Amino acid sequence: MKTSIATVSISGDFRDKLAAIAAAGFDGLEIFEQDFVAFEGGPREAAAMVRGHGLEILLFQPFRDFEGLPEPLRTRAFARAERKFDLMQELGADLLLVCSSVHPEAIGGIDRAAADLHELGERAAARGLRLGFEALAWGRYVNDHRDAWEVVRRADHPNVGLILDSFHSLGRGIPPDTIRRIPGDKIFFVQLADAPAIDMDLLYWSRHFRNMPGEGDLDVVGFMRAVMATGYRGPLSLEIFNDQFRSALPGLVASDGHRSLLALMDRVKRAEPAVAEAVTPLPAPASVDAVEFIEFATSAAEAPGLETQLSAMGFTRAGRHVSKSVTLWRQGGINILVNTETTGFAHSAFISHGTTVSDIALRVPDASATLGRALALGSKRFSQATAPGELQIPAIRGVGGSVLRFVDGISDLGRLWEVDFRLEKNAPGPSAGLARVDHIGQTMAYGEMLSWSLFYTSIFEATKAPMVDVADPDGLVRSQAIETAGGALRVTLNGAESRRTQAGRFVADSFGSAVQHIAFAADDIFAAAEALAARGFQALAIGKNYYDDLDARFGLEPELLARLKSLNLMYDRDAGGEFFQLYGRSFGEGMFFEIVERRGAYAGYGAANAPFRTAAQRRAARPGDMPRI
């Protein structure tokens, strides 16, 4: 099936849009009328540019306020259509989108609309053109694809078909299975868009908040399964009106769009194998068994500070790399690497970000299949020369240019620690009870969040939690958690809108997106907090008001409350269970560690505590701000 995108989805001028659409791998595009009108060249020049990029114009749109008008408006609407047919013939576009009318003088009446479309179909046929009727969710009389289909059915013309748009159908809550009643050959074109679940006026939501399939909360997979079941095999086209995308880099939006279509159709194929013969197979979405290691890029000067923190948290040095200046720190199932190389990728990561997480390695069932899926979805491969005998770990570029690696137990990669490291003979020192990585917090500009959320949810078998707003003392930070099935990989994406927030300063100070915090899970956080305190771990001091409020909210046992307070632990609870958090003091460019314990089936990340944690971090960073007694 052909992939396509509407020019309105991408920023820039007509040339920028075409270049980005072609580079992202689309087969064709929808020309949004405004984009053509704003272009300085004529239609033949535009068409030649499109062809020059190896693209095809699959649709010209929109033609508005056509059906059901009284005279003389009706005659005028036909004359307007003829002008657009002239233009389409020069462009070499053969399909026109007619969207349902919002004209204040439109009369309504399904047969009148059908008769108008029939006549327009005759005129289109005379020129070898076709038209498709689309129900806008806010159309005056036609605002549901079921009614649009009835108009098209009654128009009864071979050159008149239906155009479906997932936003208009799903945004109105119309069950997608109603599409299964429509014959596939009468569906002339399918437009796809997702959107976040926000309760607001349909028109405003559609024109400002649409996003790529998989980036929002609509059931675009259910919609496409129904479309495929009709036998439709025409173009799949993204039509995304989004304020953020209008100012984002055209190449990024286009490549995210292409990735979203491939991932969508892969999910459709897996859910509906009988009707998806036309979809190119991809390796299955990867499950994640564990975070195998997290690697810090640092320098000889800054490494001791980091290593002091690791020791204070109960990590012991367990080995060193056979050829590189990389040490391995271990505790429970956690492996941390500290890289002080002065050349190569880790060093450039250190130069550009300061001490930073340069690599994250995930243990997956089949590393080469995961790499294959990621590359097929347009991820950038990463490789760096290794010394003879060392493992070449499959890797791609992730957030902020960092590296995401894949290891498995079915290849030599399972022998990573024996092959690439010389492990200490001595038994490790006593652990502080940290057992595994609970989650990794990556901080970025707000404008990048959708892109990285799509990155994780398209490659992995993962779900995303609803976006939450965190009130930092200096502005809002948006946070979205992504979690693979079973929870072995949990990532929180934190998007900074203002430079003044902790997250915003981190992005500025570390020159771009990066891991800002790592949370380790303890099986007994009270024991862990005591062990850490005994080792000199500097916990973030939480204020007294927080504990008073906690008590008011949850009515905790006085003994529990006193223990939380004495250890600077934060607490949260949801329907599934309880959550405990301990924060370390920030270091480097604003990174910090967190220790958590999840009890029962607690599913969150302590978002309710985040405003008090950011306020405490701000106080700790600037002691001058503390009130004087």
Ligand SMILES: O=C(O)c1ccc(O)c(O)c1
């Ligand atoms: O917002 C609009 O007007 C508009 C126009 C054309 C479309 O295909 C659409 O989905 C929305």
Ligand SMILES: [Mg+2]
């Ligand atoms: Mg549309």
